[in-house]
Amino acid sequence: MSLSKNSLAKGVFLFCTAASAAVTLLVLVFMFLLGLPLLEGRTFYSLWGEQWEPHAGLYGILPMVAGTLWIALLAACLSLPLSLGAAGVMTSLGGPGVRRLLQLMVRFMTGIPTVIYGFAAIFLLVPFMRQSLGGAGLSVLTAGMVLAILISPTMILFMADSLAAVDPAHVQAARALGASRVQRLLYVKLPQALPGMVSGFVLGLGRALGDTLIALMLAGNAIAVPGGFLAPARTLTAHIALVKAADFNSPAFRSIFACGIILYLFTTAAVLCVRLISHTYGEAGRA
Numbered sequence: 001m002s003l004s005k006n007s008l009a010k011g012v013f014l015f016c017t018a019a020s021a022a023v024t025l026l027v028l029v030f031m032f033l034l035g036l037p038l039l040e041g042r043t044f045y046s047l048w049g050e051q052w053e054p055h056a057g058l059y060g061i062l063p064m065v066a067g068t069l070w071i072a073l074l075a076a077c078l079s080l081p082l083s084l085g086a087a088g089v090m091t092s093l094g095g096p097g098v099r100r101l102l103q104l105m106v107r108f109m110t111g112i113p114t115v116i117y118g119f120a121a122i123f124l125l126v127p128f129m130r131q132s133l134g135g136a137g138l139s140v141l142t143a144g145m146v147l148a149i150l151i152s153p154t155m156i157l158f159m160a161d162s163l164a165a166v167d168p169a170h171v172q173a174a175r176a177l178g179a180s181r182v183q184r185l186l187y188v189k190l191p192q193a194l195p196g197m198v199s200g201f202v203l204g205l206g207r208a209l210g211d212t213l214i215a216l217m218l219a220g221n222a223i224a225v226p227g228g229f230l231a232p233a234r235t236l237t238a239h240i241a242l243v244k245a246a247d248f249n250s251p252a253f254r255s256i257f258a259c260g261i262i263l264y265l266f267t268t269a270a271v272l273c274v275r276l277i278s279h280t281y282g283e284a285g286r287a
Contacts, residue, residue, distance in 0.1 A: 012232050028264055030071055035257030047258055052223045054252040061259055066225045067140070067233030068266075071215055072208035074144035074229065075151060079204055082148070083155035084197070090156070091163040092185040109153040118217035121146045126218065131219040138220035147214045155204040162196025163189050202270045209266050212237040236263055 038047060049060030071270070090102045123156035125146065166189045175190045192195075212235075219231025221242065234242075236259040243256050 031257045031260045035254050036257050038254050059074055059255045063223050063225045064234050064236045064239045068235040070140050070226045071143050075147035075208040076205040076221045078148035079152045083152050083159055086156045087159035087163055088185050090160045093181055106153045106156050117146050117150050118213050121218055131243050135230055138218055138232055139230045140226050140233050143219040145217050146218055147208050151204040151207045154207055155200045158200030158203055159197045162193040166192045195277055199274045202274050206267055206270050212241055
């Protein structure tokens, strides 16, 4: 009886895994088939231009690719010290009351709709950026700062779980040798939790790459390769949301599927990086 239950559970899990992988693959195939006309011949090279002028037959998405990377990487880099510090306090440096309060705040932040962050930033952060740094206030920096706050709960929870999973025996051994809380965090927990924390960083970066509303509301939506952090930009996701085409067979409409393929490639690269890091540290741990 127990064996049949185990076999049934194993079959259900395998089916769910296969179904999830199949859906992901089918979506990729769907986007590839619809974007295929743009991936052939001269049109493919025009995709990598800097001009987006559908009426002139120019469908360059390079500015959107650059804008996506600028904003997502900036957000991930800004969120990293915030997330690392909060995770350290939640697992090592803070008292029981502080830990519980931080956990409640972080879990509450995960449930706040994205549009709330964008709406608050339009009335609070954008005027401040406009008065302090000049310009319209809608820029890569503005979108990156708000996006950093948006992805920080995901990174904090992932990093905190990685730090909490460190072998307590190693922590107690360091404590017995006279190591302080900060020393135990820096020299014992962080090195052992590094693979999981890198995974949390990549997960936050993936969230930043796929976000739509923050970039749509705060980046300025200028179709140009950003010349700096104060320049406006448009991301791939915002471009997909903004493109309107009456003809579903038009190159303008099909270009959004090319944008989707590029986002898939970014995600795949991030996953491969996580796998490589996990494999490298796993081999080093076994050695």
